[in-house]
Amino acid sequence: MLSYRHGFHAGNFADVLKHCVQVEIISYLQKKEAPFDYIDTHAGAGRYALTSDMAQKNREYMTGIGRLFKTCDLPGLQNYLRLIEALNPQQSLQHYPGSPLIATSMLRPQDKAWLFELHPSDAEKLRHCVPRGRQCQVREEDGFAGLASLLPSRARRALILIDPPYEQKADYQRVVDALRLIHRKMATATVALWYPVVERRRIEALEKQLVASGIRNIELYELGVRADACGGGMTSSGMIVINPPWTLRAQVQALLPPLAAELGVNGGGHYRCEVLVAE
Numbered sequence: 001m002l003s004y005r006h007g008f009h010a011g012n013f014a015d016v017l018k019h020c021v022q023v024e025i026i027s028y029l030q031k032k033e034a035p036f037d038y039i040d041t042h043a044g045a046g047r048y049a050l051t052s053d054m055a056q057k058n059r060e061y062m063t064g065i066g067r068l069f070k071t072c073d074l075p076g077l078q079n080y081l082r083l084i085e086a087l088n089p090q091q092s093l094q095h096y097p098g099s100p101l102i103a104t105s106m107l108r109p110q111d112k113a114w115l116f117e118l119h120p121s122d123a124e125k126l127r128h129c130v131p132r133g134r135q136c137q138v139r140e141e142d143g144f145a146g147l148a149s150l151l152p153s154r155a156r157r158a159l160i161l162i163d164p165p166y167e168q169k170a171d172y173q174r175v176v177d178a179l180r181l182i183h184r185k186m187a188t189a190t191v192a193l194w195y196p197v198v199e200r201r202r203i204e205a206l207e208k209q210l211v212a213s214g215i216r217n218i219e220l221y222e223l224g225v226r227a228d229a230c231g232g233g234m235t236s237s238g239m240i241v242i243n244p245p246w247t248l249r250a251q252v253q254a255l256l257p258p259l260a261a262e263l264g265v266n267g268g269g270h271y272r273c274e275v276l277v278a279e
């Protein structure tokens with residue numbers, strides 16, 4: 001049952017933090033000439049028209065990129081904002097890139113991407129917005145299952161983005177199982193796991209499982225726009241990063257306070273930037 005469509009949510013405050021962290025990790029990996037592999041287990045459609053009925057339904061992009069585009073000069077957002085601007089050369093904000101488009105627009109000839117998307121129409125859209133060929137493969141398959149067959153990845157350096165909808169509660173357990181699998185098969189990979197805060201207790205349980213997992217070098221970055229609530233939808237979201245670039249925490253630590261001030265609703269912005277498990 002695939003009811004989730006990212007088109008309703010593209011460019012919201014959660015996407016801003018997720019994609020900013022993604023861009024900074026890829027930029028860091030590209031400081032070395034050696035190739036890296038990008039694996040996106042839940043890729044989405046790749047490119048979103050913010051003028052579409054879906055995006056206009058709740059105008060969620062106005063909780064995120066809509067508040068930053070052309071007005072924000074935070075240094076920590078510049079790499080990310082440049083990509084959004086490149087997709088909107090007409091100067092007004094009309095399109096938003098999803099994680100696979102962000103990644104593939106940054107790939108060098110030696111890098112490769114595997115993009116998993118289970119929803120048939122989003123997979124079809126994805127095929128049309130990323131380069132075809134050996135460098136980039138779109139797979140209309142379960143990303144949790146497909147991941148196992150790719151590890152350890154050929155380049156031996158990898159960013160794995162795990163970004164499920166969490167509409168099925170089983171996703172909270174499947175992400176932990178995926179992180180354990182990656183740790184067993186490719187412990188050096190950088191993994192970026194996105195999570196929503198809809199019910200805080202679910203994220204506390206997720207953190208506890210990770211702390212007890214034996215996996216080391218885990219950081220957590222979270223941006224909230226409203227105080228936690230039960231039943232009122234997503235109030236915060238975050239990224240849990242395993243094997244982050246050593247520079248990333250300082251970058252995110254500098255970015256989160258002004259971003260929370262900018263995007264918080266009625267001054268209710270808040271953030272976390274923590275080491276969950278040390279190296």
Ligand code: SAM
Nearest residue numbers: 006042043044098099117118119142143163165
């Ligand atoms: N990563 C995208 C981005 O940042 O632009 C957004 C992805 S969206 C949150 C989650 C996507 O996962 C949806 O497009 C959904 O159809 C897809 N999906 C759900 N379950 C999946 C699965 N088991 N394997 C692969 N894709 C799945």
